[in-house]
Amino acid sequence: MRLLKPSWVHHDGKAIFSVDIHPDDSRFATGGQGEDAGKIMIWNMAPVRDEKDEKDDSVPKILCQMDNHLACVNCVRWSHNGKCLASGGDDKMAMIWQISRNAGVSTVFGSGRKNLEQWRPVTTLRGHSGDVLDLAWSPEDVWLATCSVDNTIIVWNAEKFPEQIAVLKGHCGLVKGVTWDPVGKYLASQADDKSVRIWRTLDWQMESSITEPFNECGGTTHVLRLNWSPDGHYIVSAHAMNNSGPTAQIIEREGWKATLDFVGHRKAITVVRFNPKILSKKLKKGAEKPQQYTCCAIGSRDRSISIWLTALKRPLVVTHDLFTNSILDITWGTTGMELMTCSLDGTVAFLDFSPEEIGLPLSQEDVNRLLENVYGKCITANKSSSNNTQIIESAAMLTLQQQQQQKQQQQQQERLIADMEASNTSSSLLSNRHMPTDKQIETKTPDGRRRITPIFLAPQRDKSQMFMSGQEAPIPFSSKNIQFTSSKESSKIVIEKQDRVTHPGFSSPSSRSGVSNSMSSPPQGSTKTTGSVGDMSKIETPSGDKKSTGDSKSPSMEKVEAPITSLPQPMAALETKSQEIKDKPEKVDKPQEKSETQEKLKSDTSTPERPEKIKEKTKSRLSLPMKRKHDGHGGKVGRPRKIDKDRSLLATPVAPTPVVNEREPVRHVQPISEIQIPVPASQKTFSKQIAGRPGDTEDSFTISVENDVQSGAVTLHKLKCVHRGVDLWDHIVSSKVSIVAGSSHIFCVACEDGTLSVFSAKGRKLFPSLVLCSRISILEVTGYHVMAITQKGNIFVWNMQTKQAVIQNESLSGILSANTKLEKCSLTNAGIPVLSLSTHKSYIFSMDLACWVLVHQKGSAVRNCSDHQSCTPSNQSRLSGPLTSLLSREERSSFSANRVFQTSPHIRQVSTLSNLENQVASSLMMKSPTEYKFWLITYIRYLVQEGFESRLREVCEEFLGPVYKTKNTQWQDNILGLQKRDLLQEILPFLGTNLKLQRLYTEYQEQLECLQT
Incomplete structure (x- = not known):
């Protein structure tokens, strides 16, 4: 472990109330007090990780400072996709910030600091009548929850700010913390009324209220930041009591029981933050199987922070006297190996772990699959899905769904292989592994015939699918193999029962055979850690030994990190907000025609003297009406110009004088x-x-x-x-x-x-x-x-x-x-x-x-409002051609974040269609088959996503062509060298991803098969 306190991260001596690391780990935000208002700072992460970058003056440390809040900023949180930053403060408002790309480097008013990035509030959320103390983004960034001292929680529609979804009332005290269930089924809140309340997102009604662990609590804390574990099994709350001692209460999802807790801190718990990754490691010497667990960081008013692995009885590490005042916020990096915390004393601390210390993280695909197996589909993901209530109606659609399922499963297997090959700890185990096997949902009728159940289920993973073959499967992650330290009697935890259909032989992770229910013993001996800060930080090992941190580092404890750049990478997903679309006629400067054409010709060229007859003929010719011949x-096309015999002897170019011939058409001038x-x-x-x-x-x-x-x-x-x-x-x-x-x-x-x-x-x-x-x-x-x-x-x-x-x-x-x-x-x-x-x-x-x-x-309002980037194929970065060469680097970025909230959904939809149709037509006119195919597929995918059946039918009709041959047909079977029916065969599977379009898919798939046979 490496620990340091960057002295250059501060708010000019004022308190820092919140810190949050960006999802791409390139920057982090802090919120707190300013001179006379609230202050938000965005910092470069590179100088924190690397001492060389910290000493390099060319590497910026401060990226942006925002002073728009009228009072202290209590909380800052990045959205999961990294496009937005949400902040809440004592001015009763929450603000949504997005980056602006058009503005250059600016200077902060009243100081010499320069903003290298320009962030501006695109939406101000006004709904609370008191200070906003905490906020949280839901999974998939569909909702945003804010809580306030007005005893309420407001759930905002993040896709249509500032629309409110619900106002949750029930607390009779100041609400100081909110957190979302990782699958979006519940929202938990904690308040000064000594309760934690669970709210259902289905109807926004209260599911449960937990009060017993908080009855003995006396006094209060500035924040009560509870957090939900990444596996969804537990909520860990702040400021609970057990036998007159401060604890972090563990609330089980099954029955909302509160029988376990984290103990050891001397004063009230203020903040709890789980590592976003589910980890895996062999915790016992000689263990045959790696165990899965989570990691939790706890901050307290006693100025200490403790790191817990839920499979151990004691904390992994405890730091004392890290700050001179209470710890108010904790954040983990996306990799799960970096942690930052801030204090009321106006400083922050950075802790860096290695996989050998806390374990290897599971891939996000494995985590998503685990959550889906236990809890079903993510609720927030279903909010924008159009397939929830659709039933498969044809065998062709069912076959397509199964093919797509197998393709996704194969891609997941390939990613799993790549991840394990990249890991040093598992590279030696790759020789004896077997590939995971596929399963098919199949039943039989009473007469013995095979029957495929028409239900689309996500692929399930059994023990052999958890790791590569030959490697023993890890202990499944469940409540039965997770243990905590508590002075109360430990209860037997069972999994949550779900009313959902699964294939035969499926068992939830908590009910599989071979899972030990016994308590895991702590590792023997002490684990010593080293730090890079030594003044007032001390580190306590699991055995209780204390060792002051110094400047020396142990070779075995060196930080394991991926290469990073000195400067933060530009926010490729973010672009500036386009200005409002206005119908303004564009002025076109037309060239002014000269009436005295012959005088102009004489002034531009030097010609020898000509006979007067030729001049008269020239004047009469110029007075004739102009005609064109194509x-x-x-x-x-026109007649060649007649020139004088001695024209070739002239040293300078001579403008030829046209001659009228009444028997020939007059050429265009x-x-x-x-x-x-x-x-x-x-x-x-x-x-x-x-x-x-x-x-x-x-x-x-x-x-x-x-x-x-x-x-x-x-x-x-x-x-x-x-x-x-x-x-x-x-x-x-x-x-x-x-x-x-x-x-x-x-x-x-x-x-x-x-x-x-x-x-x-x-x-x-x-x-x-x-x-x-x-x-x-x-x-x-x-x-x-x-x-x-x-x-x-x-x-x-x-x-x-x-x-x-x-x-x-x-x-x-x-x-x-x-x-x-x-x-x-x-x-x-x-x-x-x-x-x-x-x-x-x-x-x-x-x-x-x-x-x-x-x-x-460049800078077209239609393109800026277009929301097509989510539908572009994965080979966009390799796309080249005459149309692509016209795009600037900014226009090739993956997503324009500003358009999401500035324009209405209808304007975004119409702009996206206009932009995509223009790109398809332009690549066709420029005769670029590669670009034409790319934009055609993007266009089709967007039409399928939005459900534009009429436009899809028009495209399919054009590519299918006449079913029967006729003499008068003008249909061509290819376009830019691409066979139209081959293109139709390629785009039809996209129609199968939206069950509302399955009849359209079946119709053209059958016709295409008939034509091919």
């Missing part, structure tokens, strides 16, 4: 706009590195350019291609080279005279020089596709393999104005141009629709 690819895209300045010499084959970093080409090469009286411009140190080819061009681009297939060179030259990989010139309307500003090459954007804001895209224009002379004036800039330009493998502007909007050009399409907008 080439079938979304581009516009782009309107003159104010768009001016900067053109790269030509250099004397430069080179361009061009990647070769994908995945081969050494296979690259280097194009070297040398402008203004004198060869006698002639000035030339030279190109040279080098590949792996070998000169491949040389070329000469007649105009200065400004831009070079290429791929492993082709190379392109843009010149100052507005021409474009295209070469093959071997150096062969594929075309004569292409003449564009103005100089080229941007040149991109992907595969065989080439994109050129001119100075005047026109875009061209060619497929050099087929030697065809994909987009010809399309203007950017629809998306680009004089006030906006091109931030990023790219070309997809399908030849689709993607342009990102300074307005944080990204566009693609659709060849099919012949227009620009908005595919992404």
Whole structure:
């Protein structure tokens, strides 16, 4: 064990009333007194764990300080998912805090402290008429319970703050502590009226009131923080008495009996906090089976803290004089190996244990399975489930349910194997293990036929499933093998009887054979521990020996911890709150057209004098109405421009003058706009590195350019291609080279005279020089596709393999104005141009629709309000493609916490649908099959979750296609190279997860099977 007191954690000498470690163990929060109001501090956990980080000035210690409470903060608690922080204070209010990502580093008013994270109260809960002393989140974060000196407990709807579920009245004294049953069936509270009351969450009525252990209590404490054990068998209360001595009373779930207690403290118990993990260890020397138990920490007004293992008669360790005043709160880390406690004296202490000292924790899957086997499904989880009252109606749905059950069971087995391989203590036992066996619910009718019972049950785990095969199963966790120290007569504890259906042969953990009912003897000898704090902390071993902690550490007691980063990881699950959705028309700056087009052309180009007839023809041609001729690819096609015979002799680019031909259609002329895209300045010499084959970093080409090469009286411009140190080819061009681009297939060179030259990989010139309307500003090459954007804001895209224009002379004036800039330009493998502007909007050009399409907008209110992250597949982090490349790092985060409470459920639902449908359509237009499939599956999973049957039917109809072949059908059997019916086969199992959609699933599953056969 390692013990320390970080001196830098304080509230400027004021009292600290509460402490809580974040579920990701990266930070912890403290609440207490400020200068003139309540104060909440969020601290970095890394300097507490590591002395190097503590001494490193670059590692921050304070992450945020919040002073919004008008009076002292009595309690702070993180939600189980880590998205919210709840706080309650003497100002009669509870606040829900969430992180804000848009704000940068700020300075706390009146001090030099800097807030590296910005937390703000998104909801203020007003309902109590007195000080709020304690609060607790229910399992699954469905409810929040707060208690107050107004003698009431308020249960809030955490999914629709500030809605109240119930106001529990029954205490006749100040309510100072609340705690939830781990499966959400009960809520327990303790008050100054010398009672602990149990409330049912089914109807919010009182189940029981326990008063006997508290009758002798005299005086009072600031808080009475009771806690429920992680297995659900016990509640341990604060401030009880036994033979005039202070105890922590143990209240059994079975019958709410109070016959056991923890003894040893000299003054009243103020706080009890169970380790969140169920632990396993061989506590007796020579024991054949590891025993399962829980760990409980108890704090008292006597300034000491005791750590108990429920399988031992005596405490594991007791620290005396750790503080100079009462202990008020205790918190455990998610791993179960770290503990923090705070005191009224304004300091905190940190205790770090190793698995050898307190045992190995069971995985969360095993804990959930144990709770489900004993108590059934979690009540709070069922609140949001739509399958509770549904009955399976078809054999196909039953088969699907069984397949999904087997798949989940296999995944759990794989996780169990991975956990045990990672554990040093169990790695040697993996050689002789057998895989767990599956069981099937099956009965027989009187005539001998097999009958599968149509009931969906979670997979049960017997002894062989608890650990890998070959290893003896641990002693099941039950009340019969847990013992405590008490001056009262110990009672025989039995398990709670449940009215639920199980498969044949099932027995609860407390009634299995082979479980010893005898008392576990304490380990022999003393267990010595070392600490890193020595002034006033002392540690008492189970044998009673006392040893002052020092700076030395025993090699066997070194801390076992996972690697951590110096800085806290960003809250990936949290994002800032989006602002309220407002219907505001978006202003689009349209380019202003000039009436005097010919004057503009003259000013932009230098041309030789022309005959007056040509000028008259030009004026008459410009006065004709404009017509467009499309080439079938979304581009516009017209006659080549006629130029003067001596045009090629000019040194500067010349704007061609169109000539009217009455027998041919008049070609389209782009309107003159104010768009001016900067053109790269030509250099004397430069080179361009061009990647070769994908995945081969050494296979690259280097194009070297040398402008203004004198060869006698002639000035030339030279190109040279080098590949792996070998000169491949040389070329000469007649105009200065400004831009070079290429791929492993082709190379392109843009010149100052507005021409474009295209070469093959071997150096062969594929075309004569292409003449564009103005100089080229941007040149991109992907595969065989080439994109050129001119100075005047026109875009061209060619497929050099087929030697065809994909987009010809399309203007950017629809998306680009004089006030906006091109931030990023790219070309997809399908030849689709993607342009990102300074307005944080990204566009693609659709060849099919012949227009620009908005595919992404950073900070979009619709995206910020979208609640789709819980439905995304697990491979989201590996997703790549042109659409994903447009997202910023913040937009790729897993969840936006602010949207949960700021927007209404209806707005969140509509925004999620709009966002997902936009992502599906955008990936389809960008011709990215990987991204299309990813967003399609996310969309389907959300529709199933919300029960949108009509939209699901529409998607299924599109992918199923016509059942009978007809001549006039226009249905295509594939999309982006993906077979539609294969996609339907893949998304149909998602429909089976919602029993309300089982008829839809059966309908399309049967049709699909008929088509496949």
